[in-house]
Amino acid sequence: MSKKSLQEVHQSVNTDNRNKWKKLFAFFGPAYLVAVGYLDPGNWATDIAGGSKFGYALIWVLLMSNIMALLLQSLSARLGIVRGLDLAQTNREYYPKWINYILYVFAEIAIAATDLAEVLGMAIGLQLLFGLDLIWGVWIAALDTLLLLVLQRFGIRKMEAFIIVLISIIGGCFLIEMFLAKPEIGEVVKGFRPTLPNNEALYIAIGIIGATVMPHNLYLHSALVQTRKIGRDYKSIKKAIKYNFYDSLIALNLAFFVNAAILILAAATFHKAGFYEIAGLHDAYKMLTNLLGTLAPFLFAIALIAAGQSSTVTGTLAGQIVMEGYLHFRMNPALRRLLTRLLAIIPAVIIISILGESSVDEMLIFSQVLLSMQLGFAIIPLIHFVSDKEKMGKFVIKLPIKILSWIICGIIVFLNIKLIYDEEIVILNNSAISSITKIFISIFSLSLLLFLLYILFYPFIRKTKKVNFNIHNLPIHKKINQIKPLKNIGIALDFSEADNRILNYIPLFVTENCKITIFHITESVSANYYGKMANDYEVNFDQNKLNEYKNFLINEGYNNVETKLGFGTPSLRLPELIKEENIDFLLVGKHGHKALGDFIFGTTANKLRHKADIPILMV
Numbered sequence: 001m002s003k004k005s006l007q008e009v010h011q012s013v014n015t016d017n018r019n020k021w022k023k024l025f026a027f028f029g030p031a032y033l034v035a036v037g038y039l040d041p042g043n044w045a046t047d048i049a050g051g052s053k054f055g056y057a058l059i060w061v062l063l064m065s066n067i068m069a070l071l072l073q074s075l076s077a078r079l080g081i082v083r084g085l086d087l088a089q090t091n092r093e094y095y096p097k098w099i100n101y102i103l104y105v106f107a108e109i110a111i112a113a114t115d116l117a118e119v120l121g122m123a124i125g126l127q128l129l130f131g132l133d134l135i136w137g138v139w140i141a142a143l144d145t146l147l148l149l150v151l152q153r154f155g156i157r158k159m160e161a162f163i164i165v166l167i168s169i170i171g172g173c174f175l176i177e178m179f180l181a182k183p184e185i186g187e188v189v190k191g192f193r194p195t196l197p198n199n200e201a202l203y204i205a206i207g208i209i210g211a212t213v214m215p216h217n218l219y220l221h222s223a224l225v226q227t228r229k230i231g232r233d234y235k236s237i238k239k240a241i242k243y244n245f246y247d248s249l250i251a252l253n254l255a256f257f258v259n260a261a262i263l264i265l266a267a268a269t270f271h272k273a274g275f276y277e278i279a280g281l282h283d284a285y286k287m288l289t290n291l292l293g294t295l296a297p298f299l300f301a302i303a304l305i306a307a308g309q310s311s312t313v314t315g316t317l318a319g320q321i322v323m324e325g326y327l328h329f330r331m332n333p334a335l336r337r338l339l340t341r342l343l344a345i346i347p348a349v350i351i352i353s354i355l356g357e358s359s360v361d362e363m364l365i366f367s368q369v370l371l372s373m374q375l376g377f378a379i380i381p382l383i384h385f386v387s388d389k390e391k392m393g394k395f396v397i398k399l400p401i402k403i404l405s406w407i408i409c410g411i412i413v414f415l416n417i418k419l420i421y422d423e424e425i426v427i428l429n430n431s432a433i434s435s436i437t438k439i440f441i442s443i444f445s446l447s448l449l450l451f452l453l454y455i456l457f458y459p460f461i462r463k464t465k466k467v468n469f470n471i472h473n474l475p476i477h478k479k480i481n482q483i484k485p486l487k488n489i490g491i492a493l494d495f496s497e498a499d500n501r502i503l504n505y506i507p508l509f510v511t512e513n514c515k516i517t518i519f520h521i522t523e524s525v526s527a528n529y530y531g532k533m534a535n536d537y538e539v540n541f542d543q544n545k546l547n548e549y550k551n552f553l554i555n556e557g558y559n560n561v562e563t564k565l566g567f568g569t570p571s572l573r574l575p576e577l578i579k580e581e582n583i584d585f586l587l588v589g590k591h592g593h594k595a596l597g598d599f600i601f602g603t604t605a606n607k608l609r610h611k612a613d614i615p616i617l618m619v
Helices: 020-027 030-039 041-054 059-083 087-094 097-130 134-152 156-181 185-190 199-210 215-227 234-273 281-292 295-327 333-355 357-386 389-395 399-428 435-470 498-504 525-533 537-555 570-580 595-601 604-611
Strands: 488-492 515-522 561-567 585-588 616-618
Touching: 020 234, 030 041, 030 059, 030 156, 030 215, 030 234, 030 295, 041 097, 041 199, 041 234, 041 281, 041 295, 041 357, 059 087, 059 199, 059 215, 059 234, 059 357, 059 389, 059 399, 087 097, 087 215, 087 295, 087 357, 097 134, 097 215, 097 281, 097 295, 097 333, 097 357, 097 435, 134 333, 156 234, 156 281, 156 295, 199 399, 215 234, 215 295, 215 357, 234 281, 234 389, 281 295, 281 357, 333 357, 357 389, 357 399, 357 435, 399 435, 488 498, 488 570, 515 537, 515 570, 537 561, 561 570, 570 604
Parallel strands: 488 515, 488 585, 515 561, 585 616
Antiparallel strands: none
């Protein structure tokens, strides 16, 4: 399978343009697809809660979280540009297989959780706009798979344009609502001054920061930057990193504007009117109707639908990236999209059917908790990779950026652990939940923490092992000893497809005076019992087959050919025949079994190399 990330659009956008502005514009696009992840309904809920409770006081938290996101996304873009690999591919290359399987599952959970939030957001938007039952809105959200099929036919630039249009709709809706709400500009400016009114404000600030960086976006960005065709020289790579940073700066600041607008809207309407407990999207819609008339809630619903639709492309691409990167398995994008949507829709339909529409806000919170649990498993490997001088060369991040990255990583991981811990405390204090469930949740959480620590320290363990492995006191050979020419070469055949591969290697080793001995071991019941005295159908068939191979080699010009039929177990009998015939070198076929196949069927070649004291080539 090709190592190219998103193969169908890999390097599909030409950036070779003499005009500086056109060249810059060619790099713009990937970050807008990434910015979608910062506009999901989970973020909306925390922004509305922060604005309604504390007015404009937490705007600075949004700004700080946006700066954190900008740094991490720029690291992701740097990895993709310099290495030519996305984050999933780099993990597969670096970490052991069992770790990658776990990381893949976590990445898929993160994508499903993001999609769950987008599905619910779109369903709520349809309900608010048209009065549809929420469960019907969820099913309608599944139909946007068809939209992807249309967009795919027009290439990555059209996809990016579609996303930019949706982001513009979301931004435009909230810009109009800002004018309707008429926020106090002086108070908005004061909101950029770091302050936390009380402990509850700290909790909401944690929620805002924890919901900001999306783990799947780090996979997505490292792949999307590879859609640009660039030179592999130092100057071209450096310029690509710079232009992609500009792209991220503009796109993520647009996302910051939308999130800030939501918080400011909540502050200027709900907080100002004395409604401090507005947290759900339904409540926000109803209060906007009462406070600002019919236009504001209409725009609010339109923005929700646009946010839901924007995930159509990004969710599929992220799923495709992690599946191809970790598993080297490609799936039809439409089927991949349908699978992602079903993973989000089925739980949503079941929960809404059982618990009713009041459970939507809890599901949104749950999706954010799931995302929080995955975040560290994406950030930590990313920082390790871009800090690796051996792989990144001149483009390795500088020490100040490295320190800042680890500080941001520490803050985000700590805040997300605290968020999960707080949710667990609520569960553990709930008497309605069984003790077995509580124990399982506790063990699972502890396992996640230990795995996170392993991911963090694995690179240091790997480097230590590598150094110890290479340090030894053996002297370097100053002279190559001459090996005697091969006089008797054995070839072990089992009458399978592997025989053809073995015969192809004969010209490389057989010289004019060299003898060829063809071996085969008969494993029938009579062969095991009677040995050389066996004379059943299989023994006669095997001897005739050996004679056919002998005649074939003679016709090919090899005159000194003999056959030797053995009886019994190949791994036991073949080493004995090798000694009896004074074989100097053996060619033996290697089966295509994987680990399970070797365990089930056994491997003659592997056992043979321990018992024979001659060179053996497994073909």
